[in-house]
Amino acid sequence: MPPARNRRHTQNRRPGGPRKTGRPQDLVRRTAFDVIRAVETRDAYANLLLPSRLRDRGLTGRDAALATELTYGTLRGRGTYDAVLALCSDRELRRIDAPLLDVLRLGAHQILATRIPSHAAVATTVELARSVSGPGQAKFANAVLRKVAGRDLDAWLAIVAPADADTLTRLSIAHSHPKWIVSALRDAVGAAEIEDLLAADNDRPRVTLIARPGRATVQELQEAGAKPAPYSPYAAILGEGDPADIAAVRDGRAAVQDEASQMVALALTEAPLDGPDARWADLCAGPGGKAGLLSGLATQRDARLLAADIQPHRAGLVRRAVDDRAGVVAADGTAPAWRPGSFDRVMVDAPCTGLGALRRRPEARWRRGPESVAELGPLQRGLLASALDAVRPGGVVAYVTCSPHIAETRVVVDDVLRKRDDVERLDAPSVLASVAHDLTGLGNGPYAQFWPHRHGTDAMFLALLRRT
Numbered sequence: 267m268p269p270a271r272n273r274r275h276t277q278n279r280r281p282g283g284p285r286k287t288g289r290p291q292d293l294v295r296r297t298a299f300d301v302i303r304a305v306e307t308r309d310a311y312a313n314l315l316l317p318s319r320l321r322d323r324g325l326t327g328r329d330a331a332l333a334t335e336l337t338y339g340t341l342r343g344r345g346t347y348d349a350v351l352a353l354c355s356d357r358e359l360r361r362i363d364a365p366l367l368d369v370l371r372l373g374a375h376q377i378l379a380t381r382i383p384s385h386a387a388v389a390t391t392v393e394l395a396r397s398v399s400g401p402g403q404a405k406f407a408n409a410v411l412r413k414v415a416g417r418d419l420d421a422w423l424a425i426v427a428p429a430d431a432d433t434l435t436r437l438s439i440a441h442s443h444p445k446w447i448v449s450a451l452r453d454a455v456g457a458a459e460i461e462d463l464l465a466a467d468n469d470r471p472r473v474t475l476i477a478r479p480g481r482a483t484v485q486e487l488q489e490a491g492a493k494p495a496p497y498s499p500y501a502a503i504l505g506e507g508d509p510a511d512i513a514a515v516r517d518g519r520a521a522v523q524d525e526a527s528q529m530v531a532l533a534l535t536e537a538p539l540d541g542p543d544a545r546w547a548d549l550c551a552g553p554g555g556k557a558g559l560l561s562g563l564a565t566q567r568d569a570r571l572l573a574a575d576i577q578p579h580r581a582g583l584v585r586r587a588v589d590d591r592a593g594v595v596a597a598d599g600t601a602p603a604w605r606p607g608s609f610d611r612v613m614v615d616a617p618c619t620g621l622g623a624l625r626r627r628p629e630a631r632w633r634r635g636p637e638s639v640a641e642l643g644p645l646q647r648g649l650l651a652s653a654l655d656a657v658r659p660g661g662v663v664a665y666v667t668c669s670p671h672i673a674e675t676r677v678v679v680d681d682v683l684r685k686r687d688d689v690e691r692l693d694a695p696s697v698l699a700s701v702a703h704d705l706t707g708l709g710n711g712p713y714a715q716f717w718p719h720r721h722g723t724d725a726m727f728l729a730l731l732r733r734t
């Protein structure tokens with residue numbers, strides 16, 4: 267993980283301190299490197315690939331923890347490390363072979379953000395450079411990394427992100443976020459909190475579980491070692507350990523799910539409604555996180571959930587997450603197979619940039635550019651319009667994104683509603699507060715926005731809309 271932001275975290279538990287026993291450190295670094303390369307070359311997701319690489323190579327315990335930290339930290343901190351490396355290299359970064367540049371980033375992370383002694387970090391990284399790029403490049407790596415090791419992180423930050431630099435540049439380098447994301451997040455959260463938000467994006471996210479209603483209980487998760495969670499009555503926080511070690515998770519009766527994701531689904535089920543309340547739909551259900559919760563509650567309330575996703579394989583994942591009463595279809599939510607007014611409650615968890623979940627997807631910030639926001643806009647508008655048609659008069663739609671970018675959140679809702687006179691906005695923060703009394707800081711309504719730095723959750727957005 268990078269710089270400025272993470273002092274809180276790194277001071278308490280900086281990984282990679284000296285070890286007493288000889289361990290396969292080379293294998294640990296090689297594993298981190300291989301995952302970082304796969305992220306770069308074939309768009310792999312670190313959080314999906316790393317666990318299987320650790321298993322394949324028999325890395326467990328402290329070795330697995332170090333490989334995870336090196337992988338995630340290097341991916342997150344890339345923006346800061348590149349700024350430092352650029353000053354330490356006599357070659358422009360774009361002229362350095364991509365694999366070697368990843369080795370250098372991995373070395374910079376160890377030197378600047380872990381307790382691994384600098385000389386050991388340099389020596390092992392140079393060895394890795396030798397095996398990846400040959401002896402000549404190892405010499406180059408040695409020269410660059412020795413310069414990196416000449417200053418600590420604070421000293422480097424004073425040079426690469428000085429206080430008198432323009433704010434966007436300073437925040438972008440110090441907190442390792444692309445400038446366009448810093449700018450978008452600042453528009454959404456405001457200048458006073460942007461630095462806290464960027465810092466939270468670089469923190470290790472807590473692992474939150476959901477006990478799927480009717481199939482598992484929070485008590486069962488707590489007996490397995492999880493702790494109470496602040497907001498959702500179905501959530502528990504796993505401080506350490508592998509979720510897959512918990513029987514309810516292995517059986518699919520419980521799952522890993524961010525607490526804000528749980529809360530926005532609960533808000534849909536708690537939004538006040540007159541008349542029948544028997545037919546629910548989730549138009550973008552894959553892989554089934556929210557649908558799993560909705561289906562359990564639907565069954566308890568004698569309602570029925572229809573869950574749809576355009577991608578058949580994701581609809582298949584939904585099938586495993588929901589209970590037997592729910593229907594699951596592979597369908598395009600913008601060209602519905604159901605009649606208008608078919609449902610009482612509809613969830614639209616729209617495809618989005620995912621800027622609200624940067625903590626959990628360390629590579630995501632480097633993968634998309636600002637153009638992706640505009641590209642997703644028509645689909646987001648189409649899905650919301652379709653959901654409003656699918657709900658009966660008096661029924662409720664939840665429009666949700668895992669992004670706080672205002673062009674994906676309130677701008678979409680306001681655009682769609684401008685063209686219709688049959689929709690009213692409900693006060694989403696009040697509905698959420700009816701589920702969890704201590705839940706504040708969601709904004710002044712009618713929309714609700716969760717924040718990592720305020721709530722310790724993903725930055726989920728929620729609009730609750732009622733057909734009139």
Ligand SMILES: C[S@@+](CC[C@H](N)C(=O)[O-])C[C@H]1O[C@@H](n2cnc3c(N)ncnc32)[C@H](O)[C@@H]1O
Binds near residue numbers: 553555617
């Ligand atoms: C943000 S994800 C949904 C996450 C899910 N609700 C959960 O909680 O696990 C968005 C989903 O929308 C699906 N999708 C994209 N376009 C769609 C469309 N036109 N109709 C239905 N689903 C669509 C994607 O395949 C993806 O699975």
